[in-house]
Amino acid sequence: MTSRTPATRSRKAPGPNQPGRLRGIDAARGLALLGMMATHLLPTFESNANLTPTWIGLTFSGRAAALFAVLAGVGLALSTGKHQPLSGPDLAKARRGVALRALVIAAVGLTLGNLEVNVAVILVHYAVLFLCVLPFLGLGAKSLCAWAAGWILASPVLAYLLRPWLLAAEPPLKLGHNPRWEDLGTPGQLLGDLFLTGYYPVVQWLSYLLVGLAIGRLVLAKALVPVLLLVGGTVVAVTAKAIGVAAIEDWGGLAALEKVVNAPGYPLGSVLQVNLAGLPQDGSWWWLASAAPHSGTPLDLLHTSALAAAVIGACLLLGRLAEWIDLDLLLPLRGAGAMTLTLYTVHVWVLSNFYLKPLPAGWTEDGMYFAHAAVAITVGVVFARLSWRGPLEWLGHAAGQLGRGVLPRPATAGSR
Secondary structure (H helix, E strand, O other): OOOOOHHHOOOOOOOOOOOOOOHHHHHHHHHHHHHHHHHHHOOOEOOOOOOOEOHHHHHHOOHHHHHHHHHHHHHHHHOOOOOOOOOHHHHHHHHHHHHHHHHHHHHHHHHHOOOOOOOOOOHHHHHHHHHHOHHHOOOOHHHHHHHHHHHHHHHHHHHHHHHHHHHOOOOOOOOOOOOOHHHHHOHHHHHHHHHHHOOOOHHHHHHHHHHHHHHHOOOOOOOHHHHHHHHHHHHHHHHHHHHHHHHHHOOOHHHHHHHHHOOOOOOHHHHHHHOOOOOOOOOOHHHHHOOOOOOOOHHHHHHHHHHHHHHHHHHHHHHHHHHHOOOOOOHHHHHHHOOHHHHHHHHHHHHHOOOOOOOOOOOOHHHHHHHHHHHHHHHHHHHHHOOOOOHHHHHHHHHHHHHOOOOOOOOOOOOO
16 A cells, blocks of 8 residues: 555555565565464474474464564554655645555455354454554654554553453453454453454564564665664563563463463463463453463563564575675575565465365475465466465455555556
8 A cells, every 4th residue: 555645646555566665575574474474384293292392383483473463563554654654735635644554454354254164264354453453554653663662561451451351251262263243242351362262362463563664664774774674673582582571481481371371280381382372361460471372471562573573584584685796596486575465365265275284195294385385486486477466465455555545556567
């Protein structure tokens, strides 16, 4: 979605192969998509009594989805003025466009929610995050950094205090499944799940969009900005993770949490390394000291946000290298990254066809993952070469343009 002022209204929006588009951002989005596919298709724990984490779980769990969310904020910043945020009527139009685009994403997510699939679909939460971030679209980088820091610190505490109250309601304000159309009839449960009790709690995950907005408000074309993102993000990510590990393993956190869980033999240490989403986090403030994936604690949000910033910085640097040597090194990633909504939707639909069914003869989990990844990359490359939008990307773009009062163009080559 491209921001237009009266002076540039007749210009053609930059396509995927045009210099106006930051190829590194699309590449980072493609990397996030492949990482999320890995956590969906490959085991994150070994099948043993101790639930030993696999390298997939240790590498991608919590991080791929966070990168996806941070990039959503970056994309919103780039479409609403880049380092000079819109204001006045232009900002109001942009907000309407983002809101209508969010409705399209929500509709896709609610439709996927009707599928039987062993995947926590992010799209409805993603759409709600778009709506929640609307008040912040007119802010500059410094204000957004302050808001992001405050949200990372305060939102987990708020969630820790409110979540037990929501779960104690009768019935509990938690869905236990992906949001779907029929859940609109029980708004209390739906909103409770979306904001606090679900897999991607919006209250904490808004931190990612605020971080992404702050990154997108930087002058990403400057030579030092990607380097600062890479180096600074790496240092902060490593530090946050180290503090979280020390708090749990060396400062008494694990012993305190094992008493709260009160399940002898439960491999809490392994779960804390990979995914804490399915475990109630109440009864001890030590939960907030971990940096466990999907825990939504300050250290988890800080670690994953900083790592996302580092990945974005690295991809931007690779994009510059590709331009310097005149070789499109990032095409496989950026092609897929430019149409993640379509590819993610098809990926979830395909997975639903194998739900509770054995894999086809001769197929392995690794083979299934590489098939999904290869198809995503191939389709992305073809669409990028033809300068086409993905079908759902075009629909979201058209909704955004209508919100801005601009008549959308047909989804033909060069119209991206």
